[in-house]
Amino acid sequence: MSFETLANWVHNWLYETLHPTVALLVEFAIVGVLIIGLFAVLGLVLVMMERKVSSWMQLRLGPNRIGPWGWFQTVADTLKLIVKEGMTPNNVDKLLFNMAPMLVIVVSMVIMAPIMFAKGIQIWDINIGVLFVAAVSSLSIIGVLMAGWASNNKYSLLGAMRSGAQIVSYELSAGLSILVIVVLTGSLKMSDIVMAQADGWWLFKGHVPAIIAFVIFIIAATAETNRAPFDLAEAESELTAGFHTEYSGMKFALFFLAEYVNIFVVCAIGATLFLGGWMPFHIGNWEGFNHVMDYIPSSVWFFGKTFLLIFVIMWFRWTFPRLRIDQLLSLEWKYLLPISMFNILLVTIIALAGWHF
Numbered sequence: 578m579s580f581e582t583l584a585n586w587v588h589n590w591l592y593e594t595l596h597p598t599v600a601l602l603v604e605f606a607i608v609g610v611l612i613i614g615l616f617a618v619l620g621l622v623l624v625m626m627e628r629k630v631s632s633w634m635q636l637r638l639g640p641n642r643i644g645p646w647g648w649f650q651t652v653a654d655t656l657k658l659i660v661k662e663g664m665t666p667n668n669v670d671k672l673l674f675n676m677a678p679m680l681v682i683v684v685s686m687v688i689m690a691p692i693m694f695a696k697g698i699q700i701w702d703i704n705i706g707v708l709f710v711a712a713v714s715s716l717s718i719i720g721v722l723m724a725g726w727a728s729n730n731k732y733s734l735l736g737a738m739r740s741g742a743q744i745v746s747y748e749l750s751a752g753l754s755i756l757v758i759v760v761l762t763g764s765l766k767m768s769d770i771v772m773a774q775a776d777g778w779w780l781f782k783g784h785v786p787a788i789i790a791f792v793i794f795i796i797a798a799t800a801e802t803n804r805a806p807f808d809l810a811e812a813e814s815e816l817t818a819g820f821h822t823e824y825s826g827m828k829f830a831l832f833f834l835a836e837y838v839n840i841f842v843v844c845a846i847g848a849t850l851f852l853g854g855w856m857p858f859h860i861g862n863w864e865g866f867n868h869v870m871d872y873i874p875s876s877v878w879f880f881g882k883t884f885l886l887i888f889v890i891m892w893f894r895w896t897f898p899r900l901r902i903d904q905l906l907s908l909e910w911k912y913l914l915p916i917s918m919f920n921i922l923l924v925t926i927i928a929l930a931g932w933h934f
Contacts, residue, residue, distance in 0.1 A: 580694075580695050580696075580697065580698045580876065581695070581696055581697025581698060584697065584698060585697075587604075587607070588604065591603055591604060608700055612686055612689055612700075613686075615689075616682075616685075616686070616834060616838055619837060619838055619841050620651075620655070620833075620834045620837055620838070621651045621652060621655065622651075623837040623840065623841065623887065624651045624654070624837060625640070625647075625648060625650065625651045626884075626887070626888075626891070627837075627891055628640055628650070628651075630888065630891045630892070630895070631891070631894070631895050634892075634895045634896075635895065655830070658826060658827060658829070658830040659827065659830075661825060661826040661827075662825070662826055663825055663826030663827055663828055664825045664826070666728070666729070666730075666823050668729045669727055669728055669729045669823065670726070670727040670729070671727075672727075673723045673724075673726065673727035674723075674724070674727040674728065674823075675828070676720075676723060677720045677721070677723040677724035677727060678720070678724070678821075678824065678828045678829075678831035678832050678835070679720075679831065680716075680717075680719060680720035680723065681717055681720035681721065681724075681831065681832060681835040682831045682834065682835045682838075684713060684714070684716050684717045684720065684835075685717070685835045685838045685839055685842065687713050688710055688713050688714055688842050689842065690703070690709070691703055691706035691707075691709055691710060691767045692710075692767065692842070692845050692846070692849065693767055693768060693771055693849065693854050693855055693879070694855070694876060694879055694880075695855050695874070695875040695876035695879055696855050696875040698876070699767070699768065702766065702767065702768050703766070704765065704766050705765045705766075706765060706766050706767035706768075706770075707755055707758075707759055707765045707766075707767065707770070707850075708765050710846060711748075711751075711752055711755065714748075714801075714842075715744075715748060717744075717835075717839070718740065718741055718744045718745065721737050721740045721741065721744075721820050722737050722738075722740075722741055724737060724820045724821060724824070724832070725737020725738065725740075725819075725820040728820070728822065728823040728824075729823075730822055730823050732819070732822050733819065733820050733821070733822045733823055735819075736809075736819025736820040736822070737819075737820040739809045739819075739902055740803060740809075740819070740820060742902075742906065743800055743801075743803070743807065743809060743902075743905060743906075744800075744801050744803075746800075746906055746909045746910065747796075747797040747800040747801050747807075747909055747913075748797075748801065749909070749914055749917070750793050750794075750796075750797040750909060750913040750914055750917045751793075751794055751797035751798060751801060753790075753793075753914075753917035753918065753920070753921055754790040754791070754793045754794035754797065754917060754920075755790075755794070755846075755850060756921055757783070757786055757787060757789075757790035757920060757921065757924045758770060758779055758783070758787070758790065758850040758851065760921070760924050760925055760928050761773075761779055761783050761787070761924060761927075761928055762779075763928075767849060767854075770849060770850060770854075771849060771853060771854040771855065771856055772856075774853035774854070774856050775856060775859065776859060776861070777859060777860075777861075778851065778852050778853040778856070778858070779850065779851055779853075780851040780852055783924070784927060784932065785923070786920050786923050786924035786927060787851065787924075789916065789920045790851075790917075790920055790924075791847070791851045793913055793916065793917055793920075794847055794850075794851070795847065795886070795889065795890070796913065797909075797913065798843035798844070798847060798890070799890050799893055800905070800909075801839075801843065802836065802839045802840050802843060802890075803836065804840065804890055804893065804894055805893065805894040805897070805899055806893065806894070806897040806898060806899050806900050807899075807900065807905055808899060809899070809900070809901075809902050809905060840887055840890060841883065841887065844883045844884075844886035844887045844890065845879075845883045847886050848879065848882035848883045848885075848886055852882045852886075853878075853882075854878075854879055854882075855875035855876065855878050855879040856875075856878065857870035857871050857873060857875075857878055858870050858878075
């Protein structure tokens with residue numbers, strides 16, 4: 578039984594058994610539990626992947642004590658954070674201090690709504706899916722600024738201000754990169770963007786503008802998630818831990834989890850826009866090859882592409898040195914933004930002339 582068939586069966590059974598309003602609330606509850614479960618699994622898997630990738634690149638063993646090959650290390654770390662006492666320092670704004678990690682994690686959960694995890698598996702196929710993701714993701718900076726301001730700590734405030742300048746700046750290039758695919762597809766709907774790639778992914782059939790947009794998107798996504806070499810907001814050598822210096826226990830764990838979930842989200846969006854999402858790899862009229870590719874489940878295609886991009890972002894961390902804040906902003910305003918604006922003009926000409934495949 579496929580995910581799509583199972584989802585349709587549950588939907589029909591609920592509406593046949595319960596009152597429509599109650600059935601809708603039950604569906605909301607099921608989706609909420611599934612997303613929370615996905616968050617928990619992603620936190621465990623991505624942290625472990627980060628540590629294994631870094632150890633592999635640095636020619637060392639990495640976690641290798643708890644469980645087979647160290648795979649239960651992140652479970653132990655999670656249990657430690659759960660039982661660790663959460664400290665609230667004196668002279669902080671307690672309301673904002675406690676709300677900040679919740680806001681950050683809620684924003685990460687809401688962004689999941691329009692993403693297609695497999696064929697027919699999508700929480701909300703809204704007709705402005707791309708705009709929805711861009712609008713909601715920009716709210717995460719509010720949680721970061723709240724954490725920095727409420728902590729009553731100069732390092733936290735400085736880290737939050739850096740993060741604000743960084744995210745606001747790189748959102749421009751990320752948004753323009755996304756617009757390239759919107760222009761080529763002619764739709765903001767995630768399902769339409771995926772279906773437009775049935776005969777080839779936009780990265781390959783969108784010509785040079787799609788390749789430029791993909792490269793800029795990956796760079797901007799790395800910066801927006803505060804990942805090295807753009808981790809100025811959490812520069813340990815300068816700001817101890819940046820905007821979450823004063824956090825501990827589960828509040829710190831929520832920030833930590835949101836960071837890794839955001840990596841998954843931006844890579845899922847990148848895979849959807851440029852690599853066809855759940856769509857298999859097809860080559861023109863190669864019927865035999867395309868038929869074999871169709872045997873691979875759509876969820877495997879989606880998560881495979883997403884984790885490939887996650888690996889690339891992790892590769893960045895262990896390859897490039899950290900930039901200074903002036904270098905980081907110069908890269909955006911002097912290079913990426915002008916290139917993105919020219920790229921929009923170029924792709925518009927290509928789309929109007931019908932020169933893409």
